[in-house]
Amino acid sequence: MMTNKSQSVKKLPLVHYLIELRLALxxxxxxxxxxxxxxxxxxxxxxxxxxxxxxxxIPGSNLIAIGVISPFLTPLKMxxxxxxxxxMPYLLYQLWKxxxxxxxxxxxxxxxxxxxxxTTLFYSGLLFSFYVVFPVIFNFLANVGPSSxxxxxxxxxxxxxxxxxxxxFGVAFEVPIATILLIIFGVTTTEKLKKNRAYIIIGSFVxxxxxxxxxxxxxFLIAIPIWILFEAGLFFSTFFKIRHKTSSNTNKxxxxxxxxxxxxxxxxxxxxxxxxxxxxKENNL
Numbered sequence: 622m623m624t625n626k627s628q629s630v631k632k633l634p635l636v637h638y639l640i641e642l643r644l645a646l647x648x649x650x651x652x653x654x655x656x657x658x659x660x661x662x663x664x665x666x667x668x669x670x671x672x673x674x675x676x677x678x679i680p681g682s683n684l685i686a687i688g689v690i691s692p693f694l695t696p697l698k699m700x701x702x703x704x705x706x707x708x709m710p711y712l713l714y715q716l717w718k719x720x721x722x723x724x725x726x727x728x729x730x731x732x733x734x735x736x737x738x739x740t741t742l743f744y745s746g747l748l749f750s751f752y753v754v755f756p757v758i759f760n761f762l763a764n765v766g767p768s769s770x771x772x773x774x775x776x777x778x779x780x781x782x783x784x785x786x787x788x789x790f791g792v793a794f795e796v797p798i799a800t801i802l803l804i805i806f807g808v809t810t811t812e813k814l815k816k817n818r819a820y821i822i823i824g825s826f827v828x829x830x831x832x833x834x835x836x837x838x839x840x841f842l843i844a845i846p847i848w849i850l851f852e853a854g855l856f857f858s859t860f861f862k863i864r865h866k867t868s869s870n871t872n873k874x875x876x877x878x879x880x881x882x883x884x885x886x887x888x889x890x891x892x893x894x895x896x897x898x899x900x901x902k903e904n905n906l
């Protein structure tokens with residue numbers, strides 16, 4: 622009986638997780654499509670709102686469309702990208718829901734707040750780039766060129782620029798989460814990161830140079846927040862470290878041996894087997 626059970630445990634999880642992965646991808650794609658269909662009727666208004674920073678920088682002038690179908694495809698593309706950004710919390714929830722069964726209980730407690738905080742930081746990076754960075758960059762670019770040259774960007778190039786920079790700031794604002802995860806999983810320690818702070822500061826400026834257009838202003842505007850967020854990640858990582866020490870003092874299970882690990886793996890396999898059996902019965906009904 623145990624042999625059949627162990628064989629079922631080995632065979633069922635792969636099919637089970639493939640089905641769960643397919644459902645998660647279908648739900649994510651459906652959410653993006655629904656949001657896109659809701660946003661598409663307002664594509665012109667959305668692009669007008671997105672183009673506000675550069676329009677304010679060049680009063681009395683408008684964006685131009687070089688491509689024949691750019692006036693149609695560009696707002697369409699903007700609506701699709703905005704749908705992905707809006708659906709980001711739901712996409713992260715589907716990711717967490719798919720990964721959660723493979724996590725231990727203490728890992729689930731940590732992962733859920735990290736998912737919520739990473740979503741908040743990503744949106745904060747988008748808002749920071751739109752309301753702080755773009756007005757500075759466009760005012761600088763509009764006044765730095767020769768007086769004999771009219772500054773009238775193409776709508777497609779402008780959209781590509783907006784997407785690249787805003788996404789770069791959204792990813793850059795995830796630095797605290799990356800710092801905390803590196804410390805939690807033992808890749809590095811707080812002391813090592815503090816000792817190498819100078820290299821990390823230089824790396825933030827190099828990263829800003831790679832993620833932003835070739836101008837000094839946007840490089841500084843992304844490098845300085847990365848540095849500040851890195852310091853915030855170091856500060857909050859100490860709480861996770863203290864919490865880990867406290868739990869290790871109250872619970873002697875910090876030193877994992879082979880027996881306890883095998884026991885936990887057996888419990889996980891038993892739970893997976895029981896869940897697969899229950900779902901099989903539900904499907905038969």
